[in-house]
Each structure stands twice: as structure tokens, then as C-alpha cells.
Amino acid sequence: MLITKPQSSTMMHLKNKVALVTGASRGIGRAMARRFADEGADLVICARHREALLEVARDIETQGRRVIAQVADVGDRHDVHRLVETALETFHRIDVLVNNASILGPRVELVEYPYEEWERVLRINLTGTFLITQAVARHMMERKQGSIINVSSGVGVEGRPRWGAYSVSKFGVEALTQIWSQELRPHHIRVNVVNPGRVRTAMRRAAYPDEDPNTLPRPEEILDVFVYLASDESRAITGRRFQAQEFEWPETEQREEWH
């Protein structure tokens, strides 16, 4: 039997964990960083623009957690290297990685898709996910533990017109999840992927400018699955795909054992 378990901040599912969340300056990543802090985690957060990121860092400090906020482009391997190095120098470990950062790119048909945009979207969304996962996985392998959560999309499993490089990049993220989950399983590192569904953020607004945002859930409302996958509650779960808005927290006795 499955139950929906409203997650109160007093549960502290992520106590003593260090979580790296990319793209945490707004939208789903920002809400996730704050929620993870509420759940007891220390945070490493990044985005390309400083001011909004620092605001999130201040929130997390107010929540009583430690935080590193670093300006970094996940599609730049030097930035990624510096980010992971700083995180390890400060916290000495990364328990959870959430590959959340991404850009939408132009909503045009492939026949019109500008080459530079194609390259930029794939570099950030796909190569960025590869780069940071590789850097963090090398560290997690030494500790023989860790949880990696990739963020995909409905168009990561179904191609639709005018989703171009974004859709292709998310198909790639789904493939990375399948490959990494099998390669890292012997090292007791879990890799799963989440489709957030439609969420009230700047990216959604850019994709659907005519939509009434009030009809969409706020980022804060779709986060239980991320807490679950980051926590030890999901310690045997790897290589799985989750729909954030359909997620129900499993009962304790339903948990699978790692084998």
C-alpha cells in the first residue's frame, strides 16, 4: 500500500547531508535548496547570476544551515571543476547531487533552429549534466555512497514540434540516467530521474506565455520526490524515472533492499 505523507520540515530527512543543487537561484532549484535546508542538509548551490543566488544563500543561512553559493556555468568544465573542488574543500563530501540547471532555448521548428542556440542548449543541459556528474561521481565512488537526481521533462521521452534542442537534451539526460545508474550501481551510488511536470516558473512562462500561471502548482508543491530520492529512505532505488506530481511517499515496510 502507498500513502501520501505530507512532509513537514520537522522530519529532517536530510540531516547531516551535503547536497549540491545546480540552478538554484530561482524556480524549482531555489525551492528545492530551501526545502533541503529545512530537511537538515547543508547546501552547495550554483547559477550564472550572482545576486539572485546570494539571496537564496542568505535564506539558507537564516534557516541555520551552511551554504556555499558559487557563480558557475554547468556547461563550462572549468567552472564545474572549481565548484566541486570548493564544495569538497569546505564540506569534505557531497552526498546528493541534483542536476536541475537548464535552459529552454528557442521554441522554433528544427528547420529554423539557430546553430549557436542548438550548441548552447546541449552544452548546458546535456554536457553540463555529464560534466558535473562525472566530477561528483569520482568523489562519491571513493565513499561508496551517494544519490544523483537528474531533472528531465515530458519532452525527454516524447519528441514534440518546436521543442528542438531542449527536448533532445532531455532525451540525453534520460540516457545518462540509465547509463550512470548501471555503471555506478556497483559503487552504491544511486541515479534517478524526475519529470517535474508543469510548474509555475520563469521557464514555464517563457515556454507558454499565454498560460495563466495560477493554474500551475508552485515549485514548493512538487518537491517530496526530490527529498525522498535525496534521503536514505530511497537507499535501494536506482535507475528509476519519477513523475513529481504523481509521487506518493512509500511506507517504511514497502522499501526495497539494495541487491
Ligand SMILES: NC(=O)c1ccc[n+]([C@@H]2O[C@H](COP(=O)([O-])OP(=O)(O)OC[C@H]3O[C@@H](n4cnc5c(N)ncnc54)[C@H](OP(=O)(O)O)[C@@H]3O)[C@@H](O)[C@H]2O)c1
Ligand atoms: N517549470 C516547468 O514547468 C518544468 C517542466 C519540466 C521540466 N522542468 C525542468 O526543471 C528544471 C528547473 O526548471 P525551472 O522551471 O525552475 O527553470 P528556471 O526558472 O528557468 O530556473 C533555471 C535555473 O537554472 C539556472 N541555470 C540556467 N542555466 C545555467 C547554467 N548554465 N549554469 C548554472 N545554472 C544555470 C538559472 O539561473 P541563471 O540564469 O542565473 O544561471 C536558474 O537558477 C529544469 O531542468 C527544467 O528543464 C521544468
